[in-house]
Amino acid sequence: MTAIAVTSADLVLPAPDRHTPAAAVLHPPDRLDLEGSLAETTALLERYGHLVVVLPPWLPAATTRRLHTVRAILETDRIALLDIDLPPLATALLVRQLRQLSVCDFSPGVIASAARLLSHYIHAGALLGSVAKLDRVPVGLGAHARSWSPSAQFAVLANPAPHLVKLGGGGRGGGGAHAGGAGLPPGPEFATHLTFARGQLASDWVTAELAPAWQVQGVMENPLPADSPGWWATGKLVEFAAAIPDPAVLYQLVASVRREECRWCGAELIGDRCGFCSAPLTAPPPQAAADATAPYRARS
DSSP states (O other): OEEEEESOGGGOOOOSSTTSOOOEEOOOTTTSOHHHHHHHHHHHHHHHSEEEEEEOTTSOHHHHHHHHHHHHHHTOSSEEEEEOOSOHHHHHHHHHHHHHHTTSSOOHHHHHHHHHHHHTTOEEEEEESOOTTOOSSOOOHHHHHHTTSTTOOEEEEEESSOEEEEOOGGGOOOOOOTTOOTTSOOOOSSOOEEEEEEOSOOOOHIIIIIHHHHTOSOEEEOOOOTTHHHHHTOSSEEEEEEEOOOHHHHHHHHHTSOEEEOTTTOOEEETTBOTTTOOBSSOOOHHHHHHHHHHHHHHO
8 A cells, every 4th residue: 555645734635535545744854853754754664565755846945855864764665755846725636636546456656656647637726816926827017017906816827837817806707618718717628626725815706706617516615725825925815726536537547547667666657757766767868868967077
């Protein structure tokens, strides 16, 4: 079995059914010393066999270093550290999907490498009261200028592709079709559930306009992750993410991808990169490899 781990409890959304296991929450360096982290990780490996840890880019550097140090000291190839660049609420949804897959008959390598595949099927964004400091999505000068208006609201999509829409008064968009009409960010072309979390912005736009336009099959509200205001560069937001909820569909999606064996660590994988050692599926061409090492040869 494979354990899914996170570094913050607010990345663990409620299980949608009784079959979905919880995620392990690893303690940060300021709450647990290195010896304690080694014991914590060893206990998880002894219980589950393999450990897949989701590492968002907003983590403190000390937390990331600690996890890499633990893996190096244990000298194990049974820990996968996944760099996942999604907004906080979308990251929590991806973690839940990995939890759902962890009870299936997939190998640990497939589960770890499936994270990159599944992230492309999550539509993640936020309703923002300001984009003046937003650097996660391209923002034009006009949108920056309009951010100074007290009534300004913007619908921003960060994944799978960046998209920014200035909404009309009161945060109401212009309606639209399934893929997103005028005044709405483009939505998924497959069945999803929408999860949203309120910050310091009073608006029902996500439930009243976005959810119907995206034709989601369900809507659920969750508490706002602690790192969301920092990620979106404002506390005036309502974060949202639409994702595939059905474990059977997730299973079919992952199972339909050809499986390979990592040429470096031997783990099973899907896609073009190993989830455990990060080695690419195919070796780089000889000239590319020579070019990559040229700066080191020049300094030697």
